[in-house]
Amino acid sequence: MNTSARKSPRGLKTYALGAAAVAAILTATACDPSGSDDTKSSDKASASSPAQSGGTAPSKPAGGSDGTDGGSGGSGANSGSDTGSDTGSGSGTDDGSKANGGGDSGGSAGSSAIAACETKDLSFGTESKDEPSEDVRHILITVTNTGSKKCNLYSYPDIHFNGARQAISMIKDSDGGEKFLTLEPGKDGYAALLLSGGGMDTMDVKNIPVRLQGAQPGSGMSPTVNVDLPGEEALPMDDGARVTAWGPAEGFLLRFIMDL
Known part of the structure; x- marks a missing residue:
């Protein structure tokens, strides 16, 4: 009886030690950095990293080859490639428009560089546009x-x-909205003259005293050229006389004077 009573505590101590060992093993397993949960987390992280690095894909910035801002816009993550493409294209388009704008302004400068006509390089003539039975009033110069x-x-x-x-x-x-008429060598220009418009201060004239104006109206007047009127007789003119601008047609x- 006494022997059985002595063995009983040893058995309990063995069981207690076994339970402690199992607990230690489980704890060590949970703390191991190579556990399956950590591995899955690592896999997820590595899987997501290519998506972020893909935001710097260099394939689209070529759309804005003329715009330097478009290239730097592509460095943003995910949406960076789209931003770079849009910005680059916009900058390139603006540059093209300005270039075209610069071309148009150069053409205007070339036209304004043409010299004003001089009377020594011109010849003048007149023609009546009235019927033979009518008084001569409508003149084409x-x-x-x-x-x-x-x-x-x-x-x-x-x-x-x-x-x-x-x-x-x-x-x-x-003038049809034009400030000047460019005459090529050998080409003609015209002006229509209403010699008398039913006004006062009538006088008889045999020629038309013509002066050429400069780029600004009333400036740079040329020497006077006396252009003979059609026919041999003097014609009446009055203060109702009017003249058109120089023109090519x-x-x-003539439409501006024929009904007057």
């Missing part, structure tokens, strides 16, 4: 470039008859 270079005729012919109180006024809108200019 023709000017021809007899020189070797093209030149500009500005505004309208300045006509101031000797004895008249003032120069003849230009008919509004007869006689039909357009």
Whole structure:
């Protein structure tokens, strides 16, 4: 009986030691860094990293080859490639528009560099546009470039008859919105003259005193050229006389005077 009583505590101690060992093993397993849960987390992290690095893909920035801003825009993660493409394209388009704009302004500068016509390089003529049975009132003035270079005729012919109180006024809108007419060598230009418009201060004239104007109306007047009127007799003119601007089409200019 005494022997059984002595063995009983040893058995309990053995069981207690066994339980402690099992607990230690389980604890060690849970703390091991090579556990399956950590491995899965690592796999997820490595799987997600390519998606982020893909945001710097260099394939699209080529769309904005002229725009340097487009290249730097591609460094953002995920949406960086789209941003780089849009910015680059916009910059390239703007540069193209400015280049074209620069081309247009150069053409205008070239036209304005053409010299004003000089009377020594021009010939003048007149023609009546009235019926033979009517009084001569509607005159077409023709000017021809007899020189070797093209030149500009500005505004309208300045006509101031000797004895008249003032120069003849230009008919509004007869310039067609143009400030000058460029005459190539051998080409003609025109102006339409209403010699008498039913006004006062009538006088008889045999020629038309024409002066060429400079780029600014009333400036740079040329020497006077006395252009003979059609026919041999003097014709009546009055202060109702009007003239059109210089132009390339006689039909357009005559419309401004034929109904007057």
